[in-house]
Amino acid sequence: MSGEIESEPCVGGTCGQCHWRSFCYRWATERNDVSLIRKLNRPKRSALRKAGIKTVKELAIFGRTKKPLEVKGISGVALSQFVRRAAVFEQGEPILHSPVRFPEKTLEVFFDIETEPLENICYLYGAVERRGTEQRYVSFFAESPEEEEGAWKAFWNYAADLKDFQVYYYTSYEKTVLTALSERYEFDHQLFERFFLNSTDLYAIVDRCTEWPSHSYSIKIVSKLLGFKYSEADPGGLKAALWYMDYVSNPEANRDLKRKIIQYNKEDCEAMIILKDWLAGKSRDFEEH
Numbered sequence: 001m002s003g004e005i006e007s008e009p010c011v012g013g014t015c016g017q018c019h020w021r022s023f024c025y026r027w028a029t030e031r032n033d034v035s036l037i038r039k040l041n042r043p044k045r046s047a048l049r050k051a052g053i054k055t056v057k058e059l060a061i062f063g064r065t066k067k068p069l070e071v072k073g074i075s076g077v078a079l080s081q082f083v084r085r086a087a088v089f090e091q092g093e094p095i096l097h098s099p100v101r102f103p104e105k106t107l108e109v110f111f112d113i114e115t116e117p118l119e120n121i122c123y124l125y126g127a128v129e130r131r132g133t134e135q136r137y138v139s140f141f142a143e144s145p146e147e148e149e150g151a152w153k154a155f156w157n158y159a160a161d162l163k164d165f166q167v168y169y170y171t172s173y174e175k176t177v178l179t180a181l182s183e184r185y186e187f188d189h190q191l192f193e194r195f196f197l198n199s200t201d202l203y204a205i206v207d208r209c210t211e212w213p214s215h216s217y218s219i220k221i222v223s224k225l226l227g228f229k230y231s232e233a234d235p236g237g238l239k240a241a242l243w244y245m246d247y248v249s250n251p252e253a254n255r256d257l258k259r260k261i262i263q264y265n266k267e268d269c270e271a272m273i274i275l276k277d278w279l280a281g282k283s284r285d286f287e288e289h
């Protein structure tokens, strides 16, 4: 408070929802701080500093020039991963380091839900369907928290008709929320099994097979690095949840907010298409060379 001591942010996975994120990212970016490397936490940053490495660039150089790689307090596996991420940061381009094979299906369904955490409700199910070169967006929206069950049932009626399909989603969040809802409402559990048996978590692939020049591998960030543009300058699920609560408080006056929520959900699905195509394209290149 007196300004005599400056804090030293260590940017990480939780920063995306923190009020201070603009300050901390700027702080870390200006210094090229090693905490910009994904999953490089405060103890590991201290270990690197003790080894004389403060910046992403220094870590990348360390990786190129020191063999074997050793830093006290960081395992060899973790250090190799940080060094690889530092090199990707320096290069500014994402890489695929292990090829991926996607199932060949007639229909691809890029699926995303929207939730309101305070009310603990899932108010929107959205999906962009792709058949060859054709795409269409479908959504199931609860006009109020009381209509959550109606949207849930409408979504599963839709899912019951899917044939020869593969669902794509990003992170295990969708499955976690849908599992909780399947216990809340009466439901055909075989349908749930079928849906998730034919599904792929794109984040699990990103986490396992790729590196990106970013501190976070959220769908917003990775799709942006591939050239995708959201309509909103700073899109996010929490922002959409606030729009939703404003919408349900006065739907007539806030029609535009419903449109924005649906647009945001659709763009998350479209961002997954960009990512999936990039992963598939890079995998083909990988196997050809």
Ligand code: SF4
Pocket: 009, 010, 011, 012, 014, 015, 016, 018, 019, 020, 021, 022, 024, 025
């Ligand atoms: S944004 Fe800054 S204050 Fe917030 S969690 Fe991240 S490092 Fe900490």
